[in-house]
Amino acid sequence: MAISQLQVPSWLEPFARLLRGDRPGEQIVKVLRHVGLPLLGMALFLMLWQSGAAHVNTSLGQLPGPAQVWEQAGNLKDEHFAEREKAVAFYQRQEARNAERMAENPDAKPRPIRGYTGKPTFLDQIGTSLKTVMSGFVLASLIAIPLGIAIGLSGALYSAVNPLVQVFKPVSPLAWLPLVTIVVAAVYTSPEPMFAKSYVVSVLTVMLCSLWPTLINTAVGVTSVSTDLNNVSKVLRLTWLEHIRKIVLPASVPMIFTGLRLSLGTAWMVLIAAEMLAQNPGLGKFVWDEFQNGSSQSLGRIMVAVLTIGLIGYVLDRCMLGLQRWVSWDKNAITR
Amino acid sequence: MAALLDITGVSIEFKTDKGPFKALDNVNLKIAEGEYVSLIGHSGCGKSTVLNIVAGLLQATTGGVVLEGKEVNEPGPERAVVFQNHSLLPWLTAYQNVELAVKQVFRGQKSRAEMKEWIEYNLHLVHMDHAMHKRPDEISGGMKQRVGIARALAMQPKVLLMDEPFGALDALTRAHLQDSLMEIQRELNNTVIMITHDVDEAVLLSDRIVMMTNGPAATIGEILSIELDRPRDRLALADDPQYNHYRHEVLRFLYEKQRKTDDSSAGRKPPSTNTSAATTASVADEDSAKSVTAESVSAVVTPLHKKHVA
Numbered sequence A: 001m002a003i004s005q006l007q008v009p010s011w012l013e014p015f016a017r018l019l020r021g022d023r024p025g026e027q028i029v030k031v032l033r034h035v036g037l038p039l040l041g042m043a044l045f046l047m048l049w050q051s052g053a054a055h056v057n058t059s060l061g062q063l064p065g066p067a068q069v070w071e072q073a074g075n076l077k078d079e080h081f082a083e084r085e086k087a088v089a090f091y092q093r094q095e096a097r098n099a100e101r102m103a104e105n106p107d108a109k110p111r112p113i114r115g116y117t118g119k120p121t122f123l124d125q126i127g128t129s130l131k132t133v134m135s136g137f138v139l140a141s142l143i144a145i146p147l148g149i150a151i152g153l154s155g156a157l158y159s160a161v162n163p164l165v166q167v168f169k170p171v172s173p174l175a176w177l178p179l180v181t182i183v184v185a186a187v188y189t190s191p192e193p194m195f196a197k198s199y200v201v202s203v204l205t206v207m208l209c210s211l212w213p214t215l216i217n218t219a220v221g222v223t224s225v226s227t228d229l230n231n232v233s234k235v236l237r238l239t240w241l242e243h244i245r246k247i248v249l250p251a252s253v254p255m256i257f258t259g260l261r262l263s264l265g266t267a268w269m270v271l272i273a274a275e276m277l278a279q280n281p282g283l284g285k286f287v288w289d290e291f292q293n294g295s296s297q298s299l300g301r302i303m304v305a306v307l308t309i310g311l312i313g314y315v316l317d318r319c320m321l322g323l324q325r326w327v328s329w330d331k332n333a334i335t336r
Numbered sequence B: 001m002a003a004l005l006d007i008t009g010v011s012i013e014f015k016t017d018k019g020p021f022k023a024l025d026n027v028n029l030k031i032a033e034g035e036y037v038s039l040i041g042h043s044g045c046g047k048s049t050v051l052n053i054v055a056g057l058l059q060a061t062t063g064g065v066v067l068e069g070k071e072v073n074e075p076g077p078e079r080a081v082v083f084q085n086h087s088l089l090p091w092l093t094a095y096q097n098v099e100l101a102v103k104q105v106f107r108g109q110k111s112r113a114e115m116k117e118w119i120e121y122n123l124h125l126v127h128m129d130h131a132m133h134k135r136p137d138e139i140s141g142g143m144k145q146r147v148g149i150a151r152a153l154a155m156q157p158k159v160l161l162m163d164e165p166f167g168a169l170d171a172l173t174r175a176h177l178q179d180s181l182m183e184i185q186r187e188l189n190n191t192v193i194m195i196t197h198d199v200d201e202a203v204l205l206s207d208r209i210v211m212m213t214n215g216p217a218a219t220i221g222e223i224l225s226i227e228l229d230r231p232r233d234r235l236a237l238a239d240d241p242q243y244n245h246y247r248h249e250v251l252r253f254l255y256e257k258q259r260k261t262d263d264s265s266a267g268r269k270p271p272s273t274n275t276s277a278a279t280t281a282s283v284a285d286e287d288s289a290k291s292v293t294a295e296s297v298s299a300v301v302t303p304l305h306k307k308h309v310a
Helices: A013-020 A024-053 A066-104 A122-153 A155-168 A173-187 A197-223 A227-235 A240-278 A283-293 A298-327 B047-055 B094-105 B112-125 B141-154 B171-188 B199-205 B241-257 B283-309
Strands: B003-016 B019-032 B036-040 B062-067 B159-163 B191-196 B208-212 B220-225
Touching: A013 A024, A024 A066, A066 A122, A066 A298, A122 A155, A122 A197, A122 A240, A122 A283, A122 A298, A155 A197, A173 A197, A173 A240, A197 A240, A227 A240, A240 A283, A240 A298, A283 A298, B003 B047, B003 B191, B019 B047, B019 B191, B019 B220, B036 B047, B036 B199, B047 B159, B047 B191, B094 B112, B094 B141, B112 B141, B112 B171, B141 B159, B141 B171, B171 B199, B191 B199, B199 B241, B208 B241, B220 B241
Parallel strands: B036 B191, B036 B208, B159 B191
Antiparallel strands: B003 B019, B003 B062, B208 B220
């Protein structure tokens, strides 16, 4: 296959053309536009940050610039691997001890291996946060999509539920959190809990806040299924379930995904706040711990966390967008 | 001649904020098997309402529709509808759109292979073999309408209902589809009720043209039997005195007897759908020009139609 037929991502297109010698002048302008301008923006931002940070003196020392933050990012990575090595060594020690014991006295029972209790590293916290946000998001979607379809189909149900939705939608996660914490403490009292309470609290808070965009968009998507398609369904005498499965659901997929994308964005924002307050392990708790810690490195570490949170949020959004493009039949839907 | 479909004393009233609005009054029509009947009239006269009552999408206030001795009171595939704007499911291919209908109608009657054959046969009838695995957004407006017709034909309806099937198409595409439809009719001899605002289309395709008076309380004004030999050829007919006589009859009814005054006109359709050719005498062209001055009336009629057709 010739190079000219290869499918390349749109941002690589000018490079590919440049390589092919296809109107080079035009391609260079395109490259500058698509690659040069973003790089320029980033460079300007870093310069502003560097010069601005030098003027801010805090109780924890000077506000760190990009270089210090980069250094802290490296530190956090090193700490993670150091901690991992420690954990491995910890388990090895136990096993070695057990083996020794067995060698001395073959009848002795091997001691159970104890779990490693070192503190979670930055990377661990990222993992925890991702797990929590996905749990909350999936839970919210499982409630919001069916409920949205029901509301979209029934005008009466819509009238009944709409005021509630409008009132609960703008409630901040910080307001839900104390309520959720207390209710979970009262209700979730199994002696051997499957999940930690703080995890349940975070997941429920995330769910309560990220429910609404999916709910509303699904309902709107279902309401706007065209009359003609409904008439087709009637002429074909589709049963209620078939009508939903074959007409309503596919017709509202683009709107449902718009809602899901908004919901995931909200979920991620809410999660950080919830983790900070609920002391649930995760990025939020990391930020809070560093804030309480107040060492000379703390500000740099918090900034690493801020950038990581932003980056992960961006990646999550892109993933949803990719999924939307893949699943949705409406390729013209706004997908930016 | 025994009637297959019997519309008797059909009237319909819609509730509005300003009290009941009588759209149709005492519509009576008998249609024989294999007959091709066109409904023509000015926009807003209730042609679509008649069709929707036959389809079962609307319920007559008084009177009723009997198909083969059974009263019609809900929609069903034996009265398949071809909608004006194709109404294909945009996420399915042409084949899958027809398949949805076939699976629904012939469930338990046809085997998987028979269904496939039947779907392909119907798509072949409308000359869509080459694009049957394309989705609606990948094919032209005329092709979409072809698939819409194939879907309706595939339900093997007793009566095929067509609501301005070619109304949204350009003149050339429309002529192609009319020819295709005549060809299909020669083969299948379906019973058809078609709504149109195109006089040439009505004369060319129909066995009878049912001309409706203006609403409110619209009813059947005149019925014109078209006794032209089939197969009909549009070029040969252009100079045929008999053909031109029929055309004039319909035009006379529409523009002399049922001439719309400004206060009785109700432009229901947006002008964009009135894409009739310059050579085609069309009722809609005049409507679109008049509908601007008829805001007051159309404001009453439009929401009504939308609401109840829904």
